[in-house]
Amino acid sequence: MQTVTVIGFDGALGSAITGIIDLFRLAGVTWARINNEEPTPRFTTRLLTMDGQPFRCINGITLLPDGALSDPSCEPAENSLVMVPTIGAQISRVLETSRGLVDWLAQSSQQNDGQVRIASNCTGAFLLAEAGLLDGREATTHWGFSEQFRHRYPKVDLQPEKLVTVNEPIACAGGGMAWWDLGIYLVERYAGAQTARELAKSFVIDAGRTSQAPYSALQARRYHSDSAILRLQEWLDAHFPEPVTLQTLAALSGLTERSLIRRFKAATGDTPTGYLQVLRIESARQYLEQSRLSVDAITQRVGYEDVSSFSRLFRKHTGLAPGAYRSRFGV
Known part of the structure; x- marks a missing residue:
């Protein structure tokens, strides 16, 4: 044995x-x-x-x-x-x-x-x-x-x-x-x-x-001391449902796009685009857990337009389709 x-x-x-x-x-x-x-x-x-x-x-x-x-x-x-x-x-x-x-x-x-x-x-x-x-x-x-x-x-x-x-x-x-x-x-x-x-x-x-x-819940990803990236994260917390481009983030941070990507990755372990996706997916999770809003409505509220694209992204991040996630964790 x-x-x-x-x-x-x-x-x-x-x-x-x-x-x-x-x-x-x-x-x-x-x-x-x-x-x-x-x-x-x-x-x-x-x-x-x-x-x-x-x-x-x-x-x-x-x-x-x-x-x-x-x-x-x-x-x-x-x-x-x-x-x-x-x-x-x-x-x-x-x-x-x-x-x-x-x-x-x-x-x-x-x-x-x-x-x-x-x-x-x-x-x-x-x-x-x-x-x-x-x-x-x-x-x-x-x-x-x-x-x-x-x-x-x-x-x-x-x-x-x-x-x-x-x-x-x-x-x-x-x-x-x-x-x-x-x-x-x-x-x-x-x-x-x-x-x-x-x-x-x-x-x-x-x-x-x-x-x-x-x-899993959204990781804080703030165990770092890069003040420029911290300020950008705070801005994203408030504006993630809006259209956000890399150019906008670079201008807000005062960095070039290349420097922004490098420093954001070093500080958070993720790219600015990846971090934005995580913020949106986490907000969608909360809607699915705590509300009866339709998946279409949630898609719009978190900053996406196409429901099928959002559903694929949600499954990629959570391992579940939005409907299956609500069935398991919703009220």
């Missing part, structure tokens, strides 16, 4: 630990029991901390580990899987108090045999990035902390719209309960598609999700 090592630390999200353990331990078990068949467990799990001492999750529950990462007898085997759960407490504080874990991750096996060997859920990606394991790799994390992540780890190819990223030997899952999706994916990789499908059915998990974009 495949061994899965789940790492515990103070301030972790308890459900991301106990949930992923349940998922792996019941692969090949629950479905068999439902169908009155003999269970065939596919994974063994163990919960380890750096020192082997109990740790307190963010929900106040204290968990007892099975051993210590610092104990040579507990070191994960070369072909095992290491899971890093969500940071539930303040991220910077956990990173500061988890230097031993960060160092352990940095020294961990980097073997690449076509399998995922280290995986993180949600903000657990900060620990992998802090250890340098994500430099030059595609990764994801909770959409709400994506800007903080980008500024702290500029060498990482962050894809916050994705629910799961895989760049062997490392995988990352996005926000909150995305450990479901990561777990099902890893079960499929290690135990086969049939076992994964049966597990998803047993847990009533929608295994077809690929994006966390529908759940």
